[in-house]
């Protein structure tokens with residue numbers, strides 16, 4: 050199949066390895082999708098790589114939009130851990146598992162730029178038919194290995210597109226990103242960074258040779274350019290004597306402290322359970338997002354775990370010792386939103402506390418503010434929020450003293466914001482401000498792990514019990530559409546465990562909402578209030594009973610806080626004047 054084509058020695062050697070391993074080019078490549086426990090290990094092991102790469106990938110993204118290119122980061126085992134780029138091409142790429150969570154090691158995927166660059170430890174370009182497996186031959190890929198300052202192989206940066214769009218610039222770009230990463234490691238790890246002059250004028254357009262030194266002027270790191278000049282053996286030796294003025298100190302880090310990959314451990318977050326690949330991808334994104342400070346936008350239907358995700362990002366990041374403040378934007382009346390978010394001075398409006406009040410942004414201090422249901426905010430409030438995010442200061446209502454804010458912003462919505470933008474209900478500029486990292490949570494009906502998740506939740510709800518879910522009950526759970534997602538699953542399981550009286554959960558204990566529930570309304574309508582009327586009455590009673598505490602009222606009603614907020618808005622039921630619960 051490859052006869053007569055001119056291919057590089059690197060590619061030829063890779064084919065030989067594939068043949069020697071008995072890989073069959075006409076069969077499908079082996080798709081290895083990583084497990085949850087492996088994801089945790091990967092995050093832990095690649096903390097520094099991920100943290101350092103994300104800003105570079107962010108900068109690449111706009112250039113790749115609408116070009117049918119994607120950029121990928123893989124770890125040193127070939128596991129893809131980050132992707133950015135054109136979603137149209139990303140969809141094609143997914144067909145061959147060129148996506149987060151898949152392993153592109155040569156042993157699984159045959160000759161390919163990622164796997165082959167990892168083996169050869171040099172930049173590799175693999176064009177169309179040079180891919181070993183036929184199914185990958187629609188691709189053209191360029192990859193460059195990424196090395197730490199001490200020369201350890203950390204992973205690969207890769208750019209892929211359709212084979213027709215092959216362009217040498219992709220190779221230049223991946224090499225530049227890999228070089229830039231290595232330089233960043235050098236700056237982060239060495240106490241002092243020194244630039245050597247270029248060997249001659251012809252190489253002056255190449256990257257600057259850099260050496261990293263410790264406090265005793267011993268070489269602890271060099272970039273590839275310096276390695277070409279001095280050789281890898283200089284690591285550990287003393288800084289060579291150069292003619293006076295030949296070296297330039299680029300940076301003196303002696304007073305800065307950077308976390309090393311080894312010491313910056315990642316805390317586990319066991320509360321977020323699941324094994325479905327879609328969910329795991331989202332979780333991996335969340336765990337990566339925890340390591341950086343970009344804004345995060347979490348998308349998903351009600352009850353899919355958006356708030357729990359936001360908590361995970363907060364707790365796994367460096368802000369975990371500061372507050373996590375959740376604000377439900379849909380629940381705050383338009384005229385109160387600014388005072389809620391930004392605070393107010395004493396006596397600035399009727400009903401305000403005399404001594405004034407700090408807003409949620411300030412209350413979050415150096416922690417995280419979670420803006421839930423952001424898609425339901427009024428346009429006026431959106432404008433105020435945008436100003437705060439741009440200027441990074443809040444001016445409390447009734448004051449003219451702006452105060453700096455330090456909180457990280459995580460937003461979430463169940464709405465499709467691009468549609469909201471088209472309909473004129475959401476500001477495009479605010480959308481782009483919020484969507485640094487976008488995480489889409491799958492609805493429960495699309496998850497492949499409903500049953501293990503149900504078992505997990507049941508164990509959480511009935512600690513110490515060994516009750517299990519019978520086969521018939523499992524069938525009911527698996528076939529249901531779960532409009533209320535995990536929250537609904539939790540409530541169905543609570544009821545089932547209650548009905549089962551500590552025994553195994555059988556089909557009869559599973560009570561799902563369905564068309565049968567509606568019953569014969571025509572007969573009963575005369576004597577009974579409608580479901581809506583009953584619901585409205587129950588909500589009003591719960592609000593009265595709890596003195597307006599929405600969390601407690603939601604618990605009494607056995608519904609989620611956000612569902613309650615939506616229902617309050619739907620039935621136009623107003624809360625007492627305090628909003629402590631928001």
Ligand SMILES: Nc1ncnc2c1ncn2[C@@H]1O[C@H](COP(=O)(O)OP(=O)(O)OP(=O)(O)O)[C@@H](O)[C@H]1O
Nearest residue numbers: 320321322351352353354355356357535536611612
């Ligand atoms: N993966 C998960 N593992 C265990 N429990 C989960 C998971 N995801 C969500 N839950 C639980 O499901 C319930 C709903 O989650 P959460 O409130 O985070 O959803 P949400 O998407 O923010 O909902 P809403 O949009 O209605 O506010 C919570 O009790 C949460 O603890």
